Structures are given as C-alpha cells and as structure tokens.
Amino acid sequence: MFFELFFQYLVAGLTYGTIYAIVGIGFNIIYNTTGIINFAQGEFVMLGGMTAVTLYGFLPLPLAVIGAVLITMVMGGLIEMVFIRWLVKPTVLRMIIITIGISILIREGALLVWGEGVRSLPYFTGNEISALSLGGVRLSPQVLWSIGVCMVIVLFLNLFFKHTMLGREMRACAANRDAAALCGIPTKNMITLSFVLSAGIGALAGCVVSPITYTQYSIGSGLAIKGFTVAILGGLGNSMAAVAAGFILGILESFSIWVLPTAYKDAISIAILLAMLFIRPSGLFGNKEAMRLKDF
Amino acid sequence: MALLEVKNISKRFGGLQAVKDVSFSVREGSIKAVIGPNGAGKTTLFNLLSGFLLPDSGAIVYKGRPIHAKSPHEIAQQGLSRTFQHIRLFAHMTALENVMVGRHVRSRAGFLAGMLNLPWTWREEQEIRERALSLMEFLGIVDLADANATSLSYGQQRAVELARALAGDPAMLLLDEPAAGLNMRETADTARLISRIRDLGITVLIVEHDMSLVMQISDEVLVLSYGEKIADDAPRAVQGNPEVVRVYLGEDDA
Numbered sequence: 158m159f160f161e162l163f164f165q166y167l168v169a170g171l172t173y174g175t176i177y178a179i180v181g182i183g184f185n186i187i188y189n190t191t192g193i194i195n196f197a198q199g200e201f202v203m204l205g206g207m208t209a210v211t212l213y214g215f216l217p218l219p220l221a222v223i224g225a226v227l228i229t230m231v232m233g234g235l236i237e238m239v240f241i242r243w244l245v246k247p248t249v250l251r252m253i254i255i256t257i258g259i260s261i262l263i264r265e266g267a268l269l270v271w272g273e274g275v276r277s278l279p280y281f282t283g284n285e286i287s288a289l290s291l292g293g294v295r296l297s298p299q300v301l302w303s304i305g306v307c308m309v310i311v312l313f314l315n316l317f318f319k320h321t322m323l324g325r326e327m328r329a330c331a332a333n334r335d336a337a338a339l340c341g342i343p344t345k346n347m348i349t350l351s352f353v354l355s356a357g358i359g360a361l362a363g364c365v366v367s368p369i370t371y372t373q374y375s376i377g378s379g380l381a382i383k384g385f386t387v388a389i390l391g392g393l394g395n396s397m398a399a400v401a402a403g404f405i406l407g408i409l410e411s412f413s414i415w416v417l418p419t420a421y422k423d424a425i426s427i428a429i430l431l432a433m434l435f436i437r438p439s440g441l442f443g444n445k446e447a448m449r450l451k452d453f
Numbered sequence: 454m455a456l457l458e459v460k461n462i463s464k465r466f467g468g469l470q471a472v473k474d475v476s477f478s479v480r481e482g483s484i485k486a487v488i489g490p491n492g493a494g495k496t497t498l499f500n501l502l503s504g505f506l507l508p509d510s511g512a513i514v515y516k517g518r519p520i521h522a523k524s525p526h527e528i529a530q531q532g533l534s535r536t537f538q539h540i541r542l543f544a545h546m547t548a549l550e551n552v553m554v555g556r557h558v559r560s561r562a563g564f565l566a567g568m569l570n571l572p573w574t575w576r577e578e579q580e581i582r583e584r585a586l587s588l589m590e591f592l593g594i595v596d597l598a599d600a601n602a603t604s605l606s607y608g609q610q611r612a613v614e615l616a617r618a619l620a621g622d623p624a625m626l627l628l629d630e631p632a633a634g635l636n637m638r639e640t641a642d643t644a645r646l647i648s649r650i651r652d653l654g655i656t657v658l659i660v661e662h663d664m665s666l667v668m669q670i671s672d673e674v675l676v677l678s679y680g681e682k683i684a685d686d687a688p689r690a691v692q693g694n695p696e697v698v699r700v701y702l703g704e705d706d707a
Contacts, residue, residue, distance in 0.1 A: 320578070321578075322553075322557055322577075322578065322581070325546075325550060325553065325554055325557070326554060326557055328543065328545070328546060328550075329543045329546070329551075329554040332542075332543035332544045332545060332546065333541045333542070333543055333544075335505065335525070335537075335541060336537070336541040336542070336543065337543075337554070338504075338524070338525035338526045338529065339503060339525055339526075339529050339534065339535055339618075340526075340529060340554050340555045340557060340558060340617065340621065341526050341529035341530040341557060341558030341621060342526055342554070342557060343524075343526045344526065
C-alpha cells in the first residue's frame with residue numbers, strides 16, 4: 158500500500174513537472190534571445206488549452222490541438238510586435254512591468270471571451286477511467302501523453318538550436334546582438350520568432366495537460382510563477398536543466414501533500430524560488446560566469 | 454571606380470562633434486586606412502558605415518546605392534562586412550559555428566524551411582559547413598573548428614572573427630584595429646593576411662594604430678583629427694604632410 162501511494166504521488170508529480178518544465182523552457186527561449194523574463198508565459202498555456210477546447214466544438218481533436226497551437230503562436234508574435242518590438246533598449250524593470258501588464262490583458266480578455274467556466278479537452282486516448290496498470294499503480298494514458306510531448310519538445314528544440322541555420326541564428330542573436338546583425342541576421346525578427354516559438358510550446362503543453370489539470374482563464378499567472386521557479390532552479394537560459402528542475406518541483410509539490418495541508422502546495426514553489434534567488438541565483442545547474450554575461 | 458563613397462558626413466553626440474563634414478571614397482580592390490589620434494572619430498565613422506549610427510547629415514553610397522538609412526543587417530546583406538575593435542564572438546558556440554553564422558547572409562533557406570528542416574536545407578547546411586571550413590583553412594585555424602570560441606587565445610579569436618566576416622562573401626571589409634593587442638610577429642602575420650584578403654578581390658577599409666602596418670599595406674591613408682579630415686593621400690605623402698605631423702607630435706617643436 159505504501160509503495161502504491163508513493164508511486165501515485167510520483168506520477169502526479171511527474172505530470173505537473175512536465176507542464177512546469179515546458180513553461181520554464183518557454184521562459185528560457187525568450188530570455189536567451191532577448192534577456193527578457195516574459196511573465197506572460199503562463200498565459201500562452203492557458204490560451205492554448207482554451208482555444209483548443211473551443212475549436213474542439215467543431216473540429217476533430219488533433220486538428221483542434223494543431224489549430225490552437227498555431228493561433229497561440231500568431232498571438233505570441235503579435236504580442237511581441239505590438240508591445241516589445243518598438244522599444245529602444247528598455248530597462249529590465251520596464252520589461253517586467255510590460256510583460257506583467259500583457260499577462261493581465263490576456264487574462265481579462267480570456268475572461269470576456271470564455272467566461273469563468275472550467276473546461277477541459279477529452280482524453281487523447283481512452284477516458285477518465287481508463288488506466289494502464291503498472292505493477293499495481295494506476296496510470297492514466299494522458300500522463301504518458303504529457304511526458305511524451307515534453308520529451309518530443311525538448312528533442313525538437315535541441316535539434317533546432319544545434320543543427321538548423323535558424324536555430325544557430327537565434328543563438329547568435331542571444332550571444333551578441335550587434336555581431337549577429339553584422340552577420341546579416343535580422344535580430345528583431347529573431348526576437349519575434351522566440352515569442353512565436355515559446356507561445357507554440359506553451360500552447361501545446363496547455364492542450365496536452367488540459368484533460369488532467371483542467372483549464373480556466375486564470376491559470377496562467379500561477380503557471381508563470383511555477384515556470385519561473387523552474388527556470389531559476391535549473392539556471393536561467395538552460396532548457397535541459399529546466400526539464401530536470403520541472404520534475405524536481407512537480408515531485409516536491411506532490412509529496413508535500415503527504416506531510417503538509419494541500420493549501421501549502423503553492424507555498425513550496427514560492428519558498429524554493431526565494432531560497433534559490435537568495436542562495437544560488439545561478440541555479441542548480443548554472444554557472445556564475447554564464448549569468449554575468451547577461452544584462453542582469 | 455569608387456566602391457564606397459562618403460559625402461559630407463557629420464555626427465554629433467550632444468556637445469561633441471564626433472565626425473564633422475567628412476568626405477572620402479574607397480576604390481574597388483584597394484586597401485584604405487583610417488588613422489588619427491584617440492578620439493578622432495574613427496570608430497564613430499565605422500559605426501556610421503556599418504549602420505549602427507545614423508548620420509546627422511551627409512550620405513554614404515555603397516555600390517552606387519545610399520546605405521546610410523539602412524539597418525546593420527541590411528548593410529551586411531549587401532556585402533559590407535566588419536569586425537570589431539573589441540572581439541565579439543558568439544559565446545557558447547564553437548569556432549566553426551561562429552563562422553557558419555557569418556555565412557547565413559548568403560543562405561537561401563527561408564523561415565518555414567528552416568523550421569521544418571526540409572531536405573534541401575540540410576544540403577545547404579553542408580555547403581555552409583564546407584565553405585566555413587575552407588575559410589578557416591585559409592586563415593590557418595581549421596584545427597580549432599570544434600573548440601569553444603571564447604576559450605581560444607586572443608589572436609585566434611581575431612582570426613575566427615575575421616573568418617566570420619569573410620564567410621558572407623563581402624565585397625568590402627571594414628577592419629577595426631585588427632592588430633590591437635597583437636605582438637610584433639602576429640602583427641606582421643596580420644599585415645600579410647590583409648594583403649591576401651585584398652588579393653581575393655575584397656576591398657578593405659581599416660582603422661589601425663600600428664603605423665608600420667598601415668604604411669606597409671595601404672594604398673591610401675585618410676587622417677582624421679577631432680572628427681575632421683586633415684589628409685587623404687598615398688601613405689608616403691601623408692607621412693610628409695606637416696599637418697599630420699603636427700597632429701601626431703603636438704604643436705611645439707621640442
């Protein structure tokens with residue numbers, strides 16, 4: 158019985174861990190190309206889930222998910238073009254205020270469009286009660302879907318950044334924007350692209366976890382804090398570390414229910430965030446040198 | 454024929470007139486040097502030419518087209534490449550990757566094709582890699598291809614930066630103090646290298662403090678002082694120009 162409970166918590170932790178990891182990766186992509194912490198990152202997850210639910214009203218599930226991801230990508234690009242593109246050397250504080258403002262704007266917009274209702278997509282395979290049995294542990298197939306999608310995203314990003322011209326241009330832009338411009342790289346478009354990419358990744362995550370975690374207009378800001386914690390925990394800018402940090406946070410949260418009241422679950426991540434910022438701001442896997450290269 | 458023509462260009466920073474009514478031209482296939490005491494406006498001039506600064510007045514004409522209102526990446530795409538006084542390589546990337554990024558100016562793969570990894574982008578990727586490697590061979594740094602760019606020695610980093618600038622097949626290269634921080638032997642190597650680059654058909658405009666290097670390789674020398682042009686002539690004539698001597702050695706005859 159003890160082990161079954163243990164694994165049940167572990168699986169729940171991994172499920173939440175994947176979504177935290179993906180939000181954390183979204184933070185890192187934008188941070189890497191721009192030095193901006195985009196606090197509207199969680200809203201992309203919400204937008205993806207909500208849009209997919211709406212599209213599912215008249216489209217088959219796979220098309221609804223693809224459509225939601227594409228629409229959110231366009232939204233991400235538009236947000237960058239409207240609010241960020243024209244800024245000349247904005248300060249970090251100004252950027253934080255702007256992205257928090259964007260996040261409030263999206264949330265209130267979503268409230269107008271979709272109302273307060275809690276929604277969810279159907280399970281991708283099977284339904285609520287179908288479960289795979291793994292040594293006595295009941296596992297929803299959707300959990301495998303979300304872990305699988307997270308792995309595919311990480312793999313895709315690695316290939317993209319290491320082995321494609323566009324990916325290399327984005328890394329060049331992150332490393333030195335002036336030098337990248339001199340190589341003929343339109344740096345502003347690279348920044349737009351980073352918003353498009355992280356919006357798409359966030360939206361995909363929002364679709365995949367929606368059957369398990371449900372989605373509502375207000376889930377974004379909570380996810381943004383978790384994702385930011387994960388990005389800091391792993392070391393800002395390091396996407397692989399964000400995955401490990403995401404699982405660590407998810408599992409810690411999940412097991413905290415064992416010893417603490419459920420209401421304290423969110424306090425765990427805030428406590429970790431504060432502790433990391435005080436004790437080791439470069440993250441578990443980051444090195445201090447890498448931090449110093451950035452704007453702050 | 455003049456590849457680059459600068460007409461009455463001026464730039465002011467608040468109370469400082471950094472570049473004042475400067476005109477000159479650079480012949481295709483030549484090496485032209487810009488010299489002058491510290492604060493003469495050399496780096497400002499380079500920043501104007503490469504599009505990082507907008508001139509207050511005047512025009513910059515490259516290949517018969519005005520470029521002074523264009524952004525740095527557009528100017529780079531037109532084949533006007535530059536290096537920096539303080540090396541700016543892409544950290545967390547190998548030397549080869551740095552050079553490959555320089556080649557991207559010439560790549561045809563569009564946004565969507567790049568995202569989707571279409572087969573012919575892989576082929577183009579191979580071409581870019583081979584071209585980058587052959588350039589590194591030319592500069593004698595092919596052994597360093599897989600090293601992390603920022604882990605290299607100062608002279609090696611300069612070579613990587615130069616390879617990156619050359620990778621876009623520029624018609625003209627702006628070199629900002631390529632011999633800064635190099636010892637005498639490395640400076641001599643750099644001089645030979647710049648001549649070889651010119652022999653490839655690339656026009657070179659160079660800012661440099663090392664007089665021996667300037668006098669040895671340049672076809673023409675432009676002298677700036679407090680943002681103004683005081684001489685623009687062959688190296689030997691510039692050396693004998695009393696105004697230039699006065700600017701470099703001070704007013705009083707000691």
